[in-house]
Amino acid sequence: MRNITDIDDKIIDQAKANGEPITELTERTIERFHQDTAALGCLEPDVEPRATEHVPLMIRMIETLIRQSVAYEAEGHVLFHVPAMPSYGRLSGRSRDDQIAGARVEVAPYKRDAADFVLWKPSTAEQPGWDSPWGRGRPGWHIECSAMSAHYLGVPFDIHGGGIDLVFPHHENEIAQSCCAHGTADFARYWLHNGFITVDGEKMSKSLGNFVTVADVLDELPGEVFRFWMLGAHYRQPLDYSEGAMAQAKAGLDRLYRTLENLDDVAASDQAPPPMEVVGALLDDLNTPRAIAGLHLLANEANKATRPQERARLKRQLLDGGRLLGLLTQDPRQWLQGDTTDAQAIQALIDERNAARAARNFARADAIRDELKAKGIVLEDGPQGTTWRREG
């Protein structure tokens, strides 16, 4: 499942700045997000609940927390009392002392403890709000994630993902709310936190003007190249975006597609064993770089293999390994040739060149090669005849 937080103060402010209704802003943003994830080859979640549609769940959860005396009402707010949760800080490795020592934000006067955080906050007349036992207001911090995941998955569930920047306070607070509300020791059994993407070595930020959107990238190259690049580093590591990095990713992925194209003469076997080079790597904390290396190992084997049976096996394994990573999903020829509107003209020239070669008129043959080369088209004379692809 994938939660969508479609109500928070940032959204309220942005909608106000745009002079548009909140739902217009959130609908547009969500739609764009869906387009991007689809283009990157992400699988769709089974459920994608929205916070605004689950406010009653959150209110019930907050009531539970108050009943258990781990939350309290103060000046129209409801706050979670962090000292009530002894293991608070375990995920992020922060002790209470660390937090007090590092605090640099003023503490709201209605908090009983500096670390307490908001579960519910009052809304003014212009702000969106829902009726609650504490008056008209809106959910505070991160209660939506706790409420929705408990509702759809139960507590504890297996894996919780998110960016490394969310570890504290977002995930820490989710844990506190959920474990207290459900009386469990764990909220999620495993946490996967992904590293950041930087641009040319610097953190992406609007103020630096080095902001690159997925849509920007996809204007320049196929989503699969971007995906291949991202999977080329372990999820926990930071990744630096640059045009050079994209070119390298394209080159690497092209090699795999060339190998598949070379396997064009055989059908993928239907009784090949799973590609353990890839599977084993993924089983090891989603080691996608090693999984991709596994793909290259298979490609190397395939490029050397001569027996049809072996080639059929390797083709299957390559495709299966790729599928596990969401890669190699395109038709290889299509991938390598791209736009095929001029395919007939190209083929005519290839035919003419082969006739010239047969007549040992190499001057004419080379002239045709040069002519196509100038258009970015590379010819390859193989045992099965001449094929072409676009360069770069």
Added chain:
RNA sequence: GGCCCGGUGGCAGAGUGGUCAUGCAGAGGACUGCAAAUCCUCGUACGUCGGUUCGAUUCCGGCCCGGGCCUCCA
């Protein structure tokens, strides 16, 4: 300032106490009418200074550099 993560060959990027990552780029060779692709071979890689060890890129500590978080931002 506090807490945490990382610094690997030209580039990207895994990993390990003592044989190999892998890819891109580069060099040489095989193959090819030419070319491309492919295959083979190659480059004294592990920030720095110490320590532990028979042996450290891998463990420990100091230092330098980079990044992240530090509470009503999800």
